[in-house]
Amino acid sequence: MGLKALIAAAAVALTLGAGATANAQALEKKELKIAVGGKPLLYYLPLTLAERLGYFKEAGLNVEISDFGGGAKSLQALVGGSADVVTGAYDHTIQMQAKGQSIVGVTQLGRFPGIVLASVKKAGTIASIKDLKGKKIGVTAPGSSTNFMVNYLLAKEGMKPEDVSIIGVGGGPSAVAAIKRGDIDAISNLDPVISQAEADGDIAVIADTRTEKGTLDVYGGPYPAAVLYTTAAFIQANPKTTQALSDIFVKTMLWLNKASTEDVLKVLPEEYFLGNKTLYAQAFEHSKPTYSPDGRFTKEGAEAALKVLKAFDPAVAAAAIDLSKTYTNQYVEDSLKRLAK
Template sequence: MSKLRPLMVIGVAAALALTGCASTATSSSSTKQQVGDASGDKVSIMVGGLSKQIYLPFALADRLGYYKEQGLNVALSDEPAGIDATTNMLAGKVDGVGGFYDHTIALQGLGQSAESVVSMLVTPGEVELCRNDLKGKVKSPADWKGLNLGITDKGSSTDFLTQALAQRNGVDPTTTHRIGVQSGPTLIGAMTHKNVDCAMTTEPTVSQLLATGDAYIMLDMRTAASTKKYLGGEYPASSLYMMTDYVNKNPKTVQKLVNAYVKTLAFIHTHSAAEITAKLPADYYAGVGKAAYIKALDSEKGIYNPTGIMPPNGPPTNLKVLGDFNSAVKGKTIDVSKTYTDRFVKAAQ
């Protein structure tokens, strides 16, 4: 059996890459930080960009002392180069992933059981930026045919969303060129050097490109109304998801994590953007500046889930969006009730 497990993981990882649920990046630039109580329950979480505002709860929980309060010894891995967190989880290298909920749906389509244990974002929080010299020419995804489109990486949720938006606007995703440019400096460089025409990203990268005048917003999915307009309904995004087997074997550790994140989400909704930013290390807003970071956070605080409960109308939207183009999901019978659980959040409340 020990020989079969590595082969199974390799096979699923290959399938993920082919179906759009795994990164093609092979960079080793990931960083790890140990936080919380050194003598507490050990748990490792890989996050798709700790400094991104869409993943704010993971870092903020540490800065507020909530991991330590729960008796957790947490290893947070930051993957700015897009090394695939889902594949690392499948391989047993990390216990959980700070990523978009939609990956649990794609995994079920590939015969794997993973579940979100706390929902952190009720909208994607993503913005599609285009180069300023294309203003007036590229007005919507209907204009994307033949364009170079920046995504975090192949198989990322930005890849999912880019393909979905293209298809929903009458453009075959295969007629676009989706290029992994990560976020922050690498995405900014790709856009300023005209390696990409448009790119999907989040704050604080959005504010940096708008401030320099290098880009304009083509579409914005930071509100419930705009998300419904572009994706057809609620689209819960950032979450902590783990393999179901791990959750079943470690319910006490999972409960402690969820307790910390539920408290963090409550803190976000009961404190100003300035108060929240004051808790973060300076390198989180170094590129855009503290004032711009606060302004961006203040304008998009509505993206955060106030309770951690999965929005009931969200999973069906995620399933429909993925089912339109993702071969891991299309034509498959998916039970979304098994892709998330609210039991830990309800216990935390």
Template structure:
């Protein structure tokens, strides 16, 4: 028998360790499941997407053996572009993108539905509050949306349409972004009102610069404004990725559902305490208020309500250029799945 030299033994051991490390970081040895991945969030500091960062803060991703890099884009439409380009493996954003993209031949799937309502608020500048009391008063106004072609764009058009108003002819939509850019737009008169989320809502109302016109942070407010549930915040991924990496998707679902249960069993103050200090923007009390005003939007199990998905399709079929005239071609069953959260 030929004896191997110490150098050969060391080289063989190093090679084995290297191969094992590759398996640990890239696959499960059978289906190519990743454990290092990047997820884009459509505004990581928005309370409507709070579960993403909270899951990281609580250590639930690591608990599942995942290393998740959370990146951010202030508009969901930009986040979806990153997913389609393959720059990220998942997006925490509005579910409606899965429907919109299906009509363009792209298959995206919500694997964890974080909320069954939008969490959006139509805020009017305090100086215009006496003039703009409902969507019927949108006529002749400049209305802020996150971005043209965004979820807030479609929702704004839907609210106006209930009073016979059309974008471009009866009112003007303005790209106002979120956070400080939205606040500035409302302050300097670039917009009369607009759709945004917490903590921006809390900032505007607490300073007296804005007033709530329509509140879709509650089930009641959402049904009043949109005629039913409107599933929004979700983790969605390409159908190809879901099919090829079911193990990692299951781990993501396990982590996020555990976070949803945490949100539903802890106070806003307790949740805020777990979040990065800079998310409070120097005003922790205001941040706690923002979470408290919004936290009821999150469901406890990550499941998609079928009637809610149908309502989203109804809205998009009227105002999304991609979905108009194609409602009957959309297969909603391909836009979401509950099989992962059912196992969590």
């Protein structure tokens, strides 16, 4: 490289560095509270990666992450004002619009739900959805995406949510313990809980949305899973901070899609492995196809989610939902352009 080229490259680097500093200084809100419903679940892996790879600090953000028992509780934190943003199920943006509240997805983290419905072998033979009638089903938390999948599968069989008993069991060791104790007859949960229970021989899978085929079997099309969402009011008041968050999660998704299993495990805290790092690695490999390649939302995915919610949620079925107001690709597109430079 000649002297002129070296000088030009140095100038570009200085400009980019100055731009990053200026962006951090220009953020409307540098102290952020993020809510999540089961942080160690692979469903929310991008949040932990963004945190531990240092991307929040790099962007000039100081984040406080509050972990709740399930997505419904993290949504409550946002609505109640104790959280600024949430990593949670896209479904909540539609449900809240039906209640007259504007919640917007900013970045898509999961393109397949990754949720598995399985029978607990201690409960005896449960071979089909119809066999669940009168049974106790463990979910991360009532009103969360794990609960929604159960509701939809029941609706497809002409059944109602009231035909089963829904019990919140969390998304970690508490869920595994509920299976072991026989407290529940079936479980709707995510990895690493499901892979742990499978390895122990405690469950039999009924429906599995960790793959594209499994997602199509359950939902009939693509289905958005975890997203970064916040209120329309937050976005309007904090556009630069919203852009910074999109940059962080898009950068994380691009890193994740290139990373090896070993790369991912090196970043994570030991407690995520539930005492079995090898099994966690297998669970991650099961779940890797569920992650979004670039953070973009699709119209088809949003339409699939609306169809599912209408099947069992009377409020959504009765509402005139404008899907274009439940997500935006504006920030993701800007992130992808910047990261491509």
